[in-house]
Structure formats: structure tokens, C-alpha cells
Amino acid sequence: MPGPKGVPRADIVALLSEGHSDREIGRRLRTNPKRVGRIRAELGLPQYRPIPALSLEQAWSAQTEQLDDGHMRWTGYLREGTFPVLKHCGVDYAARRIAFLIAHGREPEGRVLAGCGWRECVAPAHVTDRPMRVQLNTQYAAIFGAAA
Incomplete structure (x- = not known):
């Protein structure tokens, strides 16, 4: 035909x-x-x-690199050259927020930061949200005093 x-x-x-x-x-x-x-x-x-498209977690994992010292490097897109962002199904996600969700099974409250001391780290076990940092600071002050 x-x-x-x-x-x-x-x-x-x-x-x-x-x-x-x-x-x-x-x-x-x-x-x-x-x-x-x-x-x-x-x-x-x-x-x-x-x-089927990759899940959010699979897409996140595909753009990370596990380092020997336990840290994890973001290999994907960096907004403004420093902020790790995952573009998934037309939506931008902060890479550390996804890492937090992976590690803790809940949405983070406030900013998510690398709590390990290496600012660029996106390892799920290393990221913290505001309530976690407040609790840690309170414990630190209780042990070492406010002057420490």
C-alpha cells in the first residue's frame, strides 16, 4: 500500500x-x-x-560517585557551579534533599547540609536537616558548655 x-x-x-x-x-x-x-x-x-523512566533514587544514584573515604561526589548538574541539582522528569530536585530522603525516609525540614565537614558531599549518611543540627548543637552545649 x-x-x-x-x-x-x-x-x-x-x-x-x-x-x-x-x-x-x-x-x-x-x-x-x-x-x-x-x-x-x-x-x-x-x-x-x-x-519506564528511572525512579528518582535511581536517577540520583546514576549521578553520584562513591569515594574511598565514605564521602560521595555529585557528578551531575551544578546550578551556579556549586549547587548539586538533579533534573528528573522535567523537575529540578536538590541532590542533598534526595540524599536525605534516601537515608531517613522522610522529607527534610529546612536546608539540607553536609554534616561531615566536606561541603560538596551528597552521601545520604552525611546529610543533615535543621532539626538534626539543632539537636546536635544542644547536645554539644550540654557536654562542653555554651562557651565551647
Whole structure:
């Protein structure tokens, strides 16, 4: 069944074999996605099934590097050159907030900072939120006094 001029069937078949959706092939080749669907059916190919996107935690893990000393380096995007940010499904997430959620199973309160002394660290076990820092400061003052 010949299609419109300029969109050879072989081009559609090639993109189908690469695993693209009918809509994507129609957009790329400027042809009707219904035509692509008909060709898919004629070839006995299954309906397009999108590959599930990585979870937020998987995407975060893919952009970290575990260091020998227990710290973790962010290898992904840095906003303003210093602030680690994960871009996932069109949304920006602070990398340390995700690390905190991984380690503690809850949303952090206030800013999340590396509590280990290395400012760039994003290791889940090293990040702290405001209530954790307040508690630590209170314990420190109780042990060493306010002057320490």
C-alpha cells in the first residue's frame, strides 16, 4: 500500500525496528501516526510500550560517585557551579534533599547540609536537616558548655 509522496514505507519500517512509537515516527517523518500504526500491524509488530523512566533514587544514584573515604561526589548538574541539582522528569530536585530522603525516609525540614565537614558531599549518611543540627548543637552545649 503506497503512502504519500516523500515518506517511503522503508523509512517508517526502519524507525519501527528501532522501537519508536507511532506518534514519534509520525512527528519525525511528518506523516500520519495512523499510517504508522497500520504498517506496524501489517508487520505483526506489538504495540509500542514505553520503557519506564528511572525512579528518582535511581536517577540520583546514576549521578553520584562513591569515594574511598565514605564521602560521595555529585557528578551531575551544578546550578551556579556549586549547587548539586538533579533534573528528573522535567523537575529540578536538590541532590542533598534526595540524599536525605534516601537515608531517613522522610522529607527534610529546612536546608539540607553536609554534616561531615566536606561541603560538596551528597552521601545520604552525611546529610543533615535543621532539626538534626539543632539537636546536635544542644547536645554539644550540654557536654562542653555554651562557651565551647
